[in-house]
Amino acid sequence: MKKMKYVLSFLFVFTLVFAIAGCTGQALEVSADDTYVTLDINPSVELIVTPKEKVIYANPLNEDGELLLADLDLIGLDLEEAIDLIIEEAINLGFIDLAAEETLVSVSAISQNNTYGELIRNRVKENVNQAFLNRAMMGRAEDKGFTPEFILEAEGYGVTPGFLFLAKKAVEVSDELLLEDALLLTQEELMTIVHEARLAQREVAQALRNEFFAARQLIVEEYLPQIQALEADIALDTTELAALVAEKDALVAEIALGEGDLVALQAQLEAVEAQIVLDTDALAALEAELAVLVAAFHEEMFALRTEYHEQTAAMHAQMMEQRQLRIQEHRAAVEEFMNQMQERKEEREQAIKDYQGNRP
Helix, strand or coil, rough: CCCHHHHHHHCCCHHHHHHHHHHHHCCCCCCCEEEEEEECCCCCCEEEEECCCCCEEEEEEEEHHHHHHHCCCCCCCCCCHHHHHHHHHHHHCCCCCCCCCCCEEEEEEEEHHHHHHHHHHHHHHHHHHHHHHCCCCCEEECCCCCCCHHHHHHHHCCCCHHHHHHHHHHHHCCCCCCCHHHCCCCHHHHHHHHHHHHHHHCCCHHHHHHHHHHHHHHHHHHHHHHHHHHHHHHHHHHHHHHHHHHHHHHHHHHHHHHCCCCCHHHHHHHHHHHHHHHHHHHHHHHHHHHHHHHHHHHHHHHHHHHHHHHHHHHHHHHHHHHHHHHHHHHHHHHHHHHHHHHHHHHHHHHHHHHHHHHCC
16 A cells, blocks of 8 residues: 555656646756755755756745846856856845855755765855955855754655755645655656746745745645545555455366366356456546546646746736845945955955865
């Protein structure tokens, strides 16, 4: 039964990815060698990066992240250029304080290929450091730390903290995925779910997103218990049907020997065959009922997503207006800072390099 549950859960994951991909019109490009990266400046963003250091996906992880990425198109850029643009935009929008004594950027990276994951993490940190050095700013990248509670939770599941973080992100953005099922997936599958689902959500402000999640949860609570109950019934009927088929085969073999009360055996065989027909029909009816229920579930989810995305157009326009206001607010200070950049770099370059070299 547990195996049956996992099989059905994977079918839900496949359906989810297919449905979201169909809505966005985007082809899946995530591979097992790609790396999932997060950068925390506050704003916080996530990227997916190929082994050739190309950004194939970028998404905000909080409200400030949405503002940061509102006018940035990082897809297809080299990692170095993308990181530089992120730092530049964070400065322009005032998220990086030009008067601060230091600026820290937390970096995490996870890949199914550990070699690529380590390489990309180091390259991200190098590029962050270079972006600060180019602007003569006392800033550096450091590895993201996890709380002891989070590390303990990951150990309990038998996974790394980075993998648990990615699994929870996939659960957060998916329509049906549960954490217990997410932990059974590969990193590539988790990145695909995050990648495709985030494409449909990246322009949404936090308040509207929360409303969507609440409505989505009501739909899940309505349908999921019914779906799980039908799955359990199907698993039980499948087991009983298999036992009847085994009993039928044994009777056929016994009759073939020509021994015993053949009339009674034949009657017993006919009764078993009749029961097999009844159970097969009952199983087919349950499977049909499950298919109808799952279809209704996804139909409601699709309708909710459609309404949700229609509401984001005005929110996006408002976000772009906010972005412009922040740029205007910080423009004078940023221009003055940049005009003095070369002079400041000559004075502080070695000190910045020493500071960055002492990073954790």
